[in-house]
Amino acid sequence: MPQFQSDGLSLAYQSFGEGFPVLCIHGFASSGKVNWIETGWVETLTRAGYRAITLDNRGHGDSDKPTDPELYYPALMAKDAVALLDHLGIERAVILGYSMGARISAFMAYAHEDRVACAIFGGMGMNLINGLSDGNDIIAGLLAPSLAELTHPTARQFRIFADHTGADRAALAACMETSRQPMARADVRRIAVPVLVAVGEADEMAGPPEPLAELLPQGEAFVIPKRDHMRATGDKAFKTAALEFLGKTLA
Numbered sequence: 001m002p003q004f005q006s007d008g009l010s011l012a013y014q015s016f017g018e019g020f021p022v023l024c025i026h027g028f029a030s031s032g033k034v035n036w037i038e039t040g041w042v043e044t045l046t047r048a049g050y051r052a053i054t055l056d057n058r059g060h061g062d063s064d065k066p067t068d069p070e071l072y073y074p075a076l077m078a079k080d081a082v083a084l085l086d087h088l089g090i091e092r093a094v095i096l097g098y099s100m101g102a103r104i105s106a107f108m109a110y111a112h113e114d115r116v117a118c119a120i121f122g123g124m125g126m127n128l129i130n131g132l133s134d135g136n137d138i139i140a141g142l143l144a145p146s147l148a149e150l151t152h153p154t155a156r157q158f159r160i161f162a163d164h165t166g167a168d169r170a171a172l173a174a175c176m177e178t179s180r181q182p183m184a185r186a187d188v189r190r191i192a193v194p195v196l197v198a199v200g201e202a203d204e205m206a207g208p209p210e211p212l213a214e215l216l217p218q219g220e221a222f223v224i225p226k227r228d229h230m231r232a233t234g235d236k237a238f239k240t241a242a243l244e245f246l247g248k249t250l251a
Helices: 033-038 041-047 073-090 100-111 134-145 153-165 169-179 209-215 236-249
Strands: 001-008 009-015 020-025 049-057 093-098 117-123 197-202 219-224
Touching: 009 033, 009 041, 009 100, 009 117, 009 197, 020 033, 020 041, 020 073, 020 100, 033 041, 033 049, 033 093, 041 236, 049 073, 073 100, 093 100, 100 117, 100 169, 134 153, 134 169, 153 169, 197 209, 197 236, 209 219, 219 236
Parallel strands: 020 049, 020 093, 093 117, 117 197, 197 219
Antiparallel strands: 001 009, 009 049
16 A cells, blocks of 8 residues: 655555545544445545545554554644645545544644545544543453453444454554544634534434534534444445535535
8 A cells, every 4th residue: 555654654545536535534443445445435436526535544554553642642643634635735635534533534624724625524423522431441442352351332342343454452542542532612613614424323422413513613414314333434325415515515
């Protein structure tokens, strides 16, 4: 995979298609391949005439995997996304993030507004502000000697996912410590770009989308029918809503 440098780290990315760029930022314990290619997002975006760019966040995929928690604050990972745009010579892009990727997208839209045409926050509602209550359980699950010892449902879910993708569990545990940093309500109100907030109807991790959309100056909410946090990622209704949002926002 192609690599670029950011903050002393070597990070991986891929680019597909032509057209207005959509930078896809994956969720915790995932990768560009798992989150965006295998779910059909890249195909959906390129068929619609967009350039889809996937990034492996630090600690994930084919990117460097430091184990220092101080290197995983969302503002730092937002700078990685900006560095990728710089590397590719892109002035402005759509930012499509899921879960942790949506949190990174929010910090990017706040601090680097001039680089963001619009944003889609998938799998992230009011917990962008309220934080993630299961974070310590997830860390414990990642560092546990075996899956058999785990009883916490969310911890088991992420441990199974991490084992399935062959992730570096020590790097993920470090990432979970600081990447879940909440965003200040006042900062959310200052995200000026149009934002679609899309959360699964049965998602208990993200928090509701409607109150977050109401805080955003140009926010709108979409509930992904009958989907929980894990199964909403590649949902057809989510993709349709995203394309409709992009069509009217970029027109």
